Amino acid sequence: MISASPRLDAHVHFYTAHDLESVAASLPYSLPSPHPLKEYLDTLIDAGKKPYLLNNVHLSILPDSENVFASFLELNQLQQSDPQRYGDIHLVGTIMADPDYATDQRLSHPQVAGIRIVLHNAKPTSISTNAYSTPAWQELLTRLQPHHHIHIYACEAESNLRVLRQLPKHITVLIDHLGTCHPERGANEPAYLALLQEAKIRGNVYFKGPGYRTSIHPIAAQPFVEKILQYVGPQRLLLEATDAPHVGTDQEGVPYAHSFTPTQAFDYVERLAHLSSLHQGVSPETLLRATASDIFPNLYPQRPTMNNITERVISFPVSYSDETIDLQGRVFLPEQVDESLPPVVFNSGFTGGVSMYGQLMSKALAARGYRVMTYDVAGFFTNRQVRNTFVANGKRVTRVSLADQVQEMLAAISWCKQNFDQMPAVASWAMGSSASLAAVIELAKQGGEQIPFYIPMSYTSLTDLQNLRADAQTAHRDIMQLDPMSAIPPFDTGTAQTRLGYYPLDVDTQAYVDQQLGAYTDASGVDHWPGCEAVTASSYQEYITFNPEADLPTVTGKLPIALIVHGNDNTLHMPAESVRLHALYSKQQPKAELLQVEDMQHGQQLIADNPIFQSLIQRIDQGIRTR
Structure with missing residues (x-):
């Protein structure tokens, strides 16, 4: 281990x-x-x-x-x-x-x-x-x-x-x-x-x-x-x-x-x-x-403080399949930038980035000298009005599009290259790791410049995630039969009312994320987590077929060195998911490393003062510096 x-x-x-x-x-x-x-x-x-x-x-x-x-x-x-x-x-x-x-x-x-x-x-x-x-x-x-x-x-x-x-x-x-x-x-x-x-x-x-x-x-x-x-x-x-x-x-x-x-x-x-x-x-x-x-103060890494970090709101253009529009993002800059380090793009999962874990991750990395760019995905929080949101029957409905999120990641990478004159490292959380994996594969297929380092955390295959449902087969059949624009609950928490929910989530996990992520969103002055009342059936219908892993064996271009991170005690996104990803990824990039973190669950330890989080940031920093 x-x-x-x-x-x-x-x-x-x-x-x-x-x-x-x-x-x-x-x-x-x-x-x-x-x-x-x-x-x-x-x-x-x-x-x-x-x-x-x-x-x-x-x-x-x-x-x-x-x-x-x-x-x-x-x-x-x-x-x-x-x-x-x-x-x-x-x-x-x-x-x-x-x-x-x-x-x-x-x-x-x-x-x-x-x-x-x-x-x-x-x-x-x-x-x-x-x-x-x-x-x-x-x-x-x-x-x-x-x-x-x-x-x-x-x-x-x-x-x-x-x-x-x-x-x-x-x-x-x-x-x-x-x-x-x-x-x-x-x-x-x-x-x-x-x-x-x-x-x-x-x-x-x-x-x-x-x-x-x-x-x-x-x-x-x-x-x-x-x-x-x-x-x-x-x-x-x-x-x-x-x-x-x-x-x-x-x-x-x-x-x-x-x-x-x-x-x-x-x-x-x-x-x-x-x-x-x-x-x-x-x-x-x-x-x-x-x-x-x-x-051993001269050699063992010390944890920096998160003081003296400047936050700057930026906008960056994203070319979707049907239009090009600007998204809002945020850049975190340390008082003393370490120019030898690449910038970092952080993206999160289902419901956002900067308004949730993006703040925590960005400040922790900026404290170590990194320039960090992050953003909320289109349809949520600071980018709620931009795209993928509409009102139906008095309820705000959000379309979650992983295809859109891939383009957003590519655009964020491009923005960092243009503004910092360096390709960024990419750190991703949960479902965001699926979108970023697709983006990394796309860069490899294009044959151009690749990012230098990739950190997918708590990765999961979206099809395997459905195994958490009480009756995955029946729920899948019923959601696939719905009109794509039908509204479904954001989560399936195991009740009759939520069984057609977009994302399976047990009650205990929902309770901790509501408290933890709700605190982030409330402090940011945006919609309370999860930032949506309902999602479209198409959100599920599209993501259930989204599988960038399937493209890994056929990639002929260069993949970045990777540090694939997963908590050993994660009961939402199972550790076996990252083990499988590492096995596939390392066939194309032998320098890929699997980091299985003891006593780490899903996001419960993602708190600034938690020793597991501090150690995680330290390992990410070490991985980037010694790549």
Whole structure:
């Protein structure tokens, strides 16, 4: 499964047989196997778990961290030899916390993220009260730069606490393995609670996973995660780490390497995050990696704010089959435009764009430097009077035309090309993804300039959507027999009165969209969602035969790189729809990627402050930048 935000491994060790030679004779146990960078990366990439950022942490058995610096060079060589496979991977390192080793020169390396204090099973009484306040240590601590952190590894909570209390309070601290490797003492161990309380007071102490050194069973590690959340909140937790190659043994003496591979370690932390999120009101993804930009501020993407964005109303000509008329649109411009990025066109589904999710998506992307253009489709909201609306028997009836929406998308792309001198990326939501797919295919058939990147979200085949009806066959037969201009309900919500509705929608989904999208439309000063009282029977009769997927196998022109997005918990537009689209699309464009978002439903998470939405925007941004 692909994560919505960039995957990271906040704790991994890379070393070679050469690195181990110097310690082979001094270890009290058998020498671990080498763990080379390339082998690790190839394993994850081939498993569909390609990381964005890795932290190569100082390995305690080595006398120095030269293996960390060597890994920087190795990744650079891999990226030069195969930029497509390794080019968008970033690597930082945490080096040995030794006053003589952690020199200014080494700490000034742009990929060094901090220093690591390793205490293993050191008893609290073995740590003197001034162990980290000697002149040599004080000098080392002054060499740390604002983006550096101190990484503490001790199995005992009290040992972690004794070290923490000696460190300057302005330095960010990252405590390993949830702060304890003793599950038998429980999450209410007094020393553990004292550690959490000290972290709470300081405000810049983070707790890191993966958690399996606390317990190899996620259910047993869960109480410790929940206790961390209780004291310091999700903004101080970073679970996503593997600690590969999993050296050492668990509390029963079983080698961790017998229980985990890197991919299994990722599965473990995802399970732990899921369990811990169930009663906390946060998403698993927040617990996995939302704080990564705090710990690795120079490399992990940070979420920009949506401030200082200018909105401008524009008009653009659309050539329909029978006339050319102007539609109103809106452009969202950041205070500082990133000219290296293409503009973006966003279109939505059945009932609109700018008056609903268009505002949210456009502002989120503009905050990252994009110029975004969006619009309401003809017949709805700001473009209600333009086309496709009439009054019959005192009721306003709207004709929904996907053929028209394809032309509107092509016109929006053309407007961006003319006004920004670049072909735009296209992001589409729900039924809008069907219209945009047809537009992208049309550009390919024309053989001219293609858009650079395509993001269909919550895609569905319109025929498959009918499976949500209580009696799809009968409803289809009855609607197809109606006069094309007959008025039918906008939605089929499963009642006798709505069974001939245009769009099947269960009652629960209708309730959330009425509240969520109604708030958008009310704030915009346009008709309350859905923006129509009834639609024409022709709307259904035409869209049931609209199937751009059927054209994909025969496309001979260039299709854009695509990021096909779908929520795994979507019960309206089923995830299998995007899986099928990806299978077809990737035959024509091998760089197409399927992004299945954990815990994402249909539109319930499309809220500015929702971590899933924030992560989604981050992945879209990453996809466009690294295309």
